[in-house]
Amino acid sequence: MTVQTTGGNGNGHGSSVPEEIDYDDPRTTRFEKVKAAARQDGVDIVHYEPQFPERGSRLEKRMSRNVSFMFLLVGLFSTAFIVLYIVWPWRYKQGDVMMKYYTPLLGITLGLALLFLAFAILTWGKKLLPKEVSIQDRHDGGAPEGDRRAVGQTLAYMVEELGVKRRPLLGLAAAAGLAPVAAVVAAPLIGGLIKNPHADNQMFVTGWAPIKEPDGSTRLVRLTRDDGTPIRPADVSAGGQMTVFPGIPEGATNVHADSPTLLIHLRPDDAAVSRANNVKGTGHDKFDRGDFMYGDYIAYSKICTHAGCPASLYEQQTNRLLCPCHQSQFLITDNAKPVFGPASRSLPQLPLDVDDEGYFVARSDYQATVGPDFWERP
Amino acid sequence: MPRSRARRRAASALRLIAALVFAGGLYTAFAPAISAQDAPLSPAAMEGKALFDTSCISCHGMNGQGIEGRGPSLIGVGGASVEFQVSTGRMPLGSQGAQALEKPPVFNEEQTRQLAQYVQELGGGPQLPEGNDLHSGGDIAAGGQIFRLNCSSCHAFGGGGGALSSGKFAPRISDTDDRVIWAAMLSGPQNMPVFGDNQLTPDQKRDVIAYIQETLKDRDPGGFNLGRLGPTTEGLAVFVVGITALIFTALWIAGKS
CATH class of the missing domain: 1.10.760.10 (Cytochrome c-like domain)
Structure with missing residues (x-):
């Protein structure tokens, strides 16, 4: 054990001038040499007491046996880890119980091995090593004046020897070389200011945008299930909802990750309220959506306007849509305006219609921007 | 003239009688069809009605039409809804709250089916398929x-x-x-x-x-x-529990030495 004390003279070294010691002198014991060496470093070993005064006592033997046993256990569990790692079945197979214990068994064996290793070392240190008390002077704050000057001179010397002053080319070249590195970091930020990242409009167009055919006509996009089948009004019961995707190639994949939409079949009373509120509009999206619904059907973007989570927890009695991430709530019967939580903008509404064959189509793309806000959103 | 007048009267009386008979005949012909709604309930539904009249009527009304401020109408909800609400103990409702809670069911399985049958015959609606095993063979x-x-x-x-x-x-x-x-x-x-x-x-x-x-x-x-919820939750739990344990172990070791 080492005890630190505050040095009296503040020169940072031992209080007494340590005597020299001859390490080759066979008359001094090793302990005396160690003690003298420690004193040179300002550490005084003031107390030394072996754990077992009588060498080879029964107690000592028992203790060393304990430690040895723990080391053997470490070896046993480590070996078990390796064996399990190699032979235990780990591949998923239905109904297989063995495979489920693969990871836990690895953890348990390795954990026990490390635990016994720690106990072995601790026991060795606490029960077998001698008890020692050492005293070391602690330095007072502030280095001596001389040391400080020495450090200052060293630093000045280093700068001088680098020779930037004498060889200006070197300094200039280094600066010229490093400046572009900084530009690399700033490039994405500044680049966006120079070239408009929304030039091809991808933030404002979703998969619901009507398709322009080669012959100049436009085709409205059907609402489809995730397997691509179109949807008839009768497919969603009153009080039901369905997640729908644009009926275009890869419409239900991440290529059109901004397009998933909730198609909701309201009860007649709620539908009447929704339609009246649609005409009025809400908040800063105050435009007439009087013809956005189809019958009792209404469709809103599934992407929360706060952080882009799927706001698809539909409460069919209170007519709310909940977002599970940050508990935003949207009132379906009032333009899906946010009524609780951090979202500040209504969910965009998809204008619905039914085509000649009786399947739902989107009459146009979303009129408002889908998903979370961003700087350039109008 | 008087005679022809009498004849006219007799003829109109006859026409009236004929019209009445026709109307009455029509009524007797069609009335049973109209009153078919009051057709006797099936035995199971009769049992269900008896249960309904003692346990459900105070909130859902005499004929399941609902009572404003107490309970909704049961017309058209169907047997499926009844089976769900009653077999999970949500109905009869214990107390008005945010939502009906699951509790030990009041009615046994047979009574639940009887209630469901009654509500089904009352107003129609979606019904469950037969059998208790509805998952075998599913993909x-x-x-x-x-x-x-x-x-x-x-x-x-x-x-x-x-x-x-x-x-x-x-x-x-x-x-x-x-x-x-x-x-x-x-x-x-x-x-x-x-x-x-x-x-x-x-x-x-x-x-x-x-x-x-x-x-x-x-x-x-x-x-x-x-x-x-997966590895994130498990990692967090292990981290919080593990770090706490480590801190206290460190404190314990420091306190001992």
Whole structure:
């Protein structure tokens, strides 16, 4: 054990001038040499007491046996880890119980091995090593004046020897070389200011945008299930909802990750309220959506306007849509305006219609921007 | 003239009688069809009505038409809804709250079916298929796909349920019978959306139930499933618990030496 004390003279070294010691002198014991060496470093070993005064006592033997046993256990569990790692079945197979214990068994064996290793070392240190008390002077704050000057001179010397002053080319070249590195970091930020990242409009167009055919006509996009089948009004019961995707190639994949939409079949009373509120509009999206619904059907973007989570927890009695991430709530019967939580903008509404064959189509793309806000959103 | 007048009168009287007979005949011909609504209930429904009249009538009204401010109309909700609400103990309602809670059922299985039969004959509506096993032969993988798209947002990926608005919540579905799950999908109890047979066909419903029942069989090695939310939750729990244990161990070691 080492005890630190505050040095009296503040020169940072031992209080007494340590005597020299001859390490080759066979008359001094090793302990005396160690003690003298420690004193040179300002550490005084003031107390030394072996754990077992009588060498080879029964107690000592028992203790060393304990430690040895723990080391053997470490070896046993480590070996078990390796064996399990190699032979235990780990591949998923239905109904297989063995495979489920693969990871836990690895953890348990390795954990026990490390635990016994720690106990072995601790026991060795606490029960077998001698008890020692050492005293070391602690330095007072502030280095001596001389040391400080020495450090200052060293630093000045280093700068001088680098020779930037004498060889200006070197300094200039280094600066010229490093400046572009900084530009690399700033490039994405500044680049966006120079070239408009929304030039091809991808933030404002979703998969619901009507398709322009080669012959100049436009085709409205059907609402489809995730397997691509179109949807008839009768497919969603009153009080039901369905997640729908644009009926275009890869419409239900991440290529059109901004397009998933909730198609909701309201009860007649709620539908009447929704339609009246649609005409009025809400908040800063105050435009007439009087013809956005189809019958009792209404469709809103599934992407929360706060952080882009799927706001698809539909409460069919209170007519709310909940977002599970940050508990935003949207009132379906009032333009899906946010009524609780951090979202500040209504969910965009998809204008619905039914085509000649009786399947739902989107009459146009979303009129408002889908998903979370961003700087350039109008 | 007088005679012809008498004849005219007799003729009009005859016409009147003929018209009356015709009208009466029409009535007798069609009246039974109209009064078919009052056709005698099936025996099961009669039993159900007796139960209804003692336990449900105070909130749902004499003929299940509902009472303003107390209970909704039961016309058209169908037997599926009754089976869900009664077999899970949600009905009869204990007290008005954010939502009806699951509790030990008041009626046994037979009584529940009788009540369901009565409400079914009262106003029609969706009905459950026969049998208690509604998951055998379902495609588990397809069911998982449907579950993740439609159910997991509220009931969570592991079926542990989750919070809704204003004290409502989606319940845990991990120890639920096949019939109850089917009834929930079909009737959309409380705030759950309806998944009618046009949206999820009976085969797909079977798939979903097969998936739910199959995931239940999954054991949780380690004991605590932590909502089965996956490695993030488990890592966090291990970190918090582990770090706390380490801190106290460090304090203990420091205190001892």
